[in-house]
Amino acid sequence: MNMFRILLCAMLLAGGCTLHTQAANEHSLASLSGQVFYRERMALPPGTTVTVRLVDVSRADAKATLLAEQRIKNPATVPVPFQLEYDPGVIDARMSYAVQAQIRDVAGQLLWTTTEHTGVLTRENPVSDIQLLVQRVSGSAAVRGN
Numbered sequence: 001m002n003m004f005r006i007l008l009c010a011m012l013l014a015g016g017c018t019l020h021t022q023a024a025n026e027h028s029l030a031s032l033s034g035q036v037f038y039r040e041r042m043a044l045p046p047g048t049t050v051t052v053r054l055v056d057v058s059r060a061d062a063k064a065t066l067l068a069e070q071r072i073k074n075p076a077t078v079p080v081p082f083q084l085e086y087d088p089g090v091i092d093a094r095m096s097y098a099v100q101a102q103i104r105d106v107a108g109q110l111l112w113t114t115t116e117h118t119g120v121l122t123r124e125n126p127v128s129d130i131q132l133l134v135q136r137v138s139g140s141a142a143v144r145g146n
Contacts, residue, residue: 001089030127038133043077045111052100053066053084054097070089114134
């Protein structure tokens with residue numbers, strides 16, 4: 001009977017350790033927030049979608065790695081507020097991260113996009129009140145005023 005109790009306690013302890021390890025490996029999400037805006041004095045066309053992405057831009061000779069994305073359909077006005085949720089467990093303080101934004105019309109045509117690097121998270125870069133300026137894409141219907 002004593003051996004059974006010892007074995008049962010050992011199994012419960014081992015199980016508890018496993019649960020603790022799993023809980024320690026699970027990360028709660030963190031978030032970045034800010035606004036997407038443009039300088040033109042015009043409304044967004046109906047049916048537009050604003051996409052904001054968090055990317056790892058650490059490697060200059062490689063494509064940026066997507067870490068988080070938010071799509072905002074039919075935003076009411078500009079500036080467009082965003083909040084990107086990401087896993088802080090994948091962030092490395094030695095690396096570089098950026099946010100990028102695009103605005104597309106109902107057909108998916110690119111109207112505005114970020115053209116400058118906007119660093120976030122590491123190297124004393126912000127995690128809130130991020131201002132993403134997007135530039136009009138030449139040749140788009142929004143640029144021609146159609």
